[in-house]
Amino acid sequence: MIIVTGGAYQGKLAVAKSLCKKENPVIAEGKEASLEELEQADIIAQFHLYIRRLLEKGIEPEKQVEELCKKNPQVILEITQLGCGVVPMDAFDRNYREQVGRISCKIAESAEAVYMVNCGIAKRLK
Amino acid sequence: MVVFITGGSGSGKSEYAEQRAVALKEKEKASELIYIATMEAQDAESKKRIERHRKMREGKGFFTYECYTHLEELPVNKNQVILLDCLSNLTANEMFSSNGRKEQMVSAIEKGLTHLIKNGKNVVIVGNNVFEDGIEYDEMTKTYLERMAKIHQFLATQADEVIEVICGIPVFWKGECHEVY
Numbered sequence: 001m002i003i004v005t006g007g008a009y010q011g012k013l014a015v016a017k018s019l020c021k022k023e024n025p026v027i028a029e030g031k032e033a034s035l036e037e038l039e040q041a042d043i044i045a046q047f048h049l050y051i052r053r054l055l056e057k058g059i060e061p062e063k064q065v066e067e068l069c070k071k072n073p074q075v076i077l078e079i080t081q082l083g084c085g086v087v088p089m090d091a092f093d094r095n096y097r098e099q100v101g102r103i104s105c106k107i108a109e110s111a112e113a114v115y116m117v118n119c120g121i122a123k124r125l126k
Numbered sequence: 127m128v129v130f131i132t133g134g135s136g137s138g139k140s141e142y143a144e145q146r147a148v149a150l151k152e153k154e155k156a157s158e159l160i161y162i163a164t165m166e167a168q169d170a171e172s173k174k175r176i177e178r179h180r181k182m183r184e185g186k187g188f189f190t191y192e193c194y195t196h197l198e199e200l201p202v203n204k205n206q207v208i209l210l211d212c213l214s215n216l217t218a219n220e221m222f223s224s225n226g227r228k229e230q231m232v233s234a235i236e237k238g239l240t241h242l243i244k245n246g247k248n249v250v251i252v253g254n255n256v257f258e259d260g261i262e263y264d265e266m267t268k269t270y271l272e273r274m275a276k277i278h279q280f281l282a283t284q285a286d287e288v289i290e291v292i293c294g295i296p297v298f299w300k301g302e303c304h305e306v307y
Contacts, residue, residue, distance in 0.1 A: 006257075006258075007255065007257025007258040007275075008257045008258075008260075008271060008275070009257060009271060009272050009275030009276075010257060010275060010278075010279075011279055048260075080260065081257075081258040081260070082258075082259070082260025083258070083260065084134070084258035084259055084260075085258070085259025085260055085261055086259070088261075097260055100260075118132070118255075118288075118290060118299055119130070119132065119253075119278045119279050119281070119282035119288055119299065120278075120279040120282050120283070121282055121288060121299045121300055123299060
């Protein structure tokens with residue numbers, strides 16, 4: 001598994017595509033793709049929105065993500081950095097932001113590579 | 127030499143940019159040090175901020191040009207080292223002020239930056255990392271962020287060095303000391 005993270009609009013998906021060995025990678029959107037699509041995708045775009053979706057449904061995201069990573073161990077996850085701002089006023093937003101951070105740390109532990117993207121440039125952190 | 131410097135609020139990016147511009151003047155034996163100021167003094171807070179930056183530049187030999195929009199019309203030459211601080215102001219001015227190019231602002235600023243790089247030769251440009259707070263903004267702010275990110279990426283392709291300043295420490299993304307994977 002590979003994680004591509006960084007701020008909003010920094011070109012993370014383009015980096016994810018360039019890291020994928022396939023010419024036409026299958027990209028699933030974290031916001032709306034079905035579980036089956038997520039399990040078969042080469043790249044999951046906006047993975048933080050998948051975590052958000054689970055939280056909105058009242059599902060514990062950590063186990064779900066763990067399960068997904070087991071079923072799709074070669075996937076490239078594109079995750080936006082959400083943590084470098086002021087603590088949100090809203091309890092749901094606070095929890096969402098923290099969960100995305102914690103889950104990112106967890107999956108980064110077992111990831112083969114982690115990249116940070118800034119201004120369209122990728123830096124390998126792991 | 128084109129140096130693009132970014133970083134968060136209060137990261138020390140302006141101070142680092144000034145150091146680089148001063149060092150570049152020595153190295154390139156340039157005759158002039160030009161500072162392009164982009165913030166219009168509209169209220170007490172912006173006046174205070176401008177005053178802080180002016181004090182910081184004092185005695186370093188900068189000549190200041192004020193440029194809120196239409197960067198491409200600024201007279202520059204190859205004997206200068208130019209410091210532009212910063213892109214987020216310029217982007218906001220081009221997007222929201224009455225003289226701004228509104229919908230055409232991305233290409234207008236790219237044209238302005240190309241003008242500096244081509245005709246000014248030694249340029250230090252300061253951006254602003256406003257992309258990592260995870261906040262879902264209103265449409266107008268989202269558009270602003272998206273356009274600014276586009277300009278950042280354009281500049282990163284043109285720059286010899288891309289540096290993010292964190293706690294006053296330069297972290298290289300491109301150029302010297304940078305590892306590409």
